Amino acid sequence: MSKPRIAIVGAGLGGIAAALLLRQEGFDSVLYEQAPAFARLGAGIHVGPNVMKVMRRIGLEPAMEAMGSHPDAWISRNWDDAAVLSRIPFGDYARRTYGASYLTVHRGDFHKLLADTVPAGGIRYDKRLIGLEERDRDVLLRFEDGTSVEADIVIGADGVNSVMREHMLGTELPRYTGYVGHRAVFPASALAKYDFSFDQCVKWWSEDRHMMVYYVTERQDEYYYVTGVPQAEWDMSKAWVQSSQEEMYEAFAGYHPMVQSLIDACSDITKWPLLERDPLPLWSRGRMVMLGDACHPMKPHMAQGAAMAIEDAAMLARCFKAVGAEDYETAFALYRANRIERASRVQKVSHDNTWLRTNEDPAWVFGYDVFEVPLVEPVRAAA
Known part of the structure; x- marks a missing residue:
């Protein structure tokens, strides 16, 4: 064979x-x-150095670099006063320390780049x-x-x-985890009317919910958020449903005005169950x-x-x-x-x-190189 x-x-x-x-x-x-x-679905995705090393092997690292946003850092902020909880450096630090860039991109753009690389007839x-x-x-x-x-x-x-x-x-x-994720991609120009300096990549945290926000293009002309919000039940016959600004305002009541402006900037919001x-x-x-x-x-x-x-x-x-x-x-x-x-x-x-x-050390994730780690042998069953 x-x-x-x-x-x-x-x-x-x-x-x-x-x-x-x-x-x-x-x-x-x-x-x-x-x-x-193929469809360009409305979602963003993080592409860490561990993934970029795989893109390098495939030959798509330059295309990815040109496509994605290059955040200087991952910033975690407190939900109500925007206090910085952590700042994890990326940018040149990621290249030096982990061996490749850290990007945030539109999932659909990433998917299309991969799909277009498959030889003709390779996808049915x-x-x-x-x-x-x-x-x-x-x-x-x-x-x-x-x-x-x-x-x-x-x-x-x-x-x-x-x-x-x-x-x-x-x-x-x-298993439905009891949490849903709201997703929205919208033009970054919609934020121009707000008097805030929006982070390139930020996660807003409270005790029982969060909102992750980042750019998904190199031009930083599209902004994306995804949430984790408790919801008691989910109809497992549905992969996702439409959400609304009203639901988002209720879910993030009391959050910092910067978060409120993100909700105000986009009305096309979907909601997905978090499963495991x-x-x-x-x-x-x-x-x-x-x-x-x-x-x-x-x-x-x-x-x-x-x-x-x-x-x-x-x-x-x-x-x-x-x-x-x-x-x-x-x-x-x-x-x-x-x-x-x-x-x-x-x-x-x-x-x-x-x-x-x-402020933890993420090297065990980002520094990993799937092509270089020594292979371990499977455990053999006793004779």
Whole structure:
């Protein structure tokens, strides 16, 4: 199986990164995405130095540098008086200390850059996976449109509601955390009327809720906020719903006038449930393996969810190179052994929502280089 047929379920950031990194190691793949087409969704994303090192390997670091905003620092502020709780330096400090830049970008722009790098025909849209059949020599994937494909190896990068995870571990809804996130992207020019100097990257904290705010373009012409707000219940049949300024004013009553101005500046607001799962007992079975939110979904409070998926993709490609596609089970075991501790730690810190609230050292996250860390061997079962 020197040239295995690799199917990747899900063309999000982690899935596309896996396709591009596998291609660099000589393994071709096809991405199967349930969405009918690409869309620039209204969300921002942090791209830390740990991710930029992967973009460097793919060859997209210069394009990312030109696309994103380069904040000088992550600033944490107290909710009512704007007192600075922490200031974590980025900019030139990040390049010197962690080996790459720290960016904030529009998630859709980042996604499009990756997707446009995939060779023609490498992404098949409107392919909603509905079934998997494990056979002696391959796996049969069945899609909602009535088509099917055969693959030697299947990578599940299909998110928190992964069909791959469900097939491997049974049906179980992700756990609603009791928190929602409001999202809004709006022109930075809408802030010109307010007499404030808005931070490039800031998180506003109170005891039970927060608002993260940053620019998403190099020109700093688009501003973004995302929140974490307690809400007792969520209809799990809905991926997201519309929110409103009125709801935001109520959620952030008493917050500093700078936060009130952010709410006033934008009326197009969506609301999303924050979901997670307990660490899974397995990440692979037979010819199937998972990455990203499919196997370790987490709250977004470290801004490292997509980063963990992209790191997973890089480590999986590295393990295929080290072991070879013929011995995929050993490659999968090596992959999990070299990702489980880090992913679980990030999952826990994200759950606790303490990241960078105080002046801590983030080097264990940002200084990590997935291509350079020594590989650890999987623990072998006793004979």
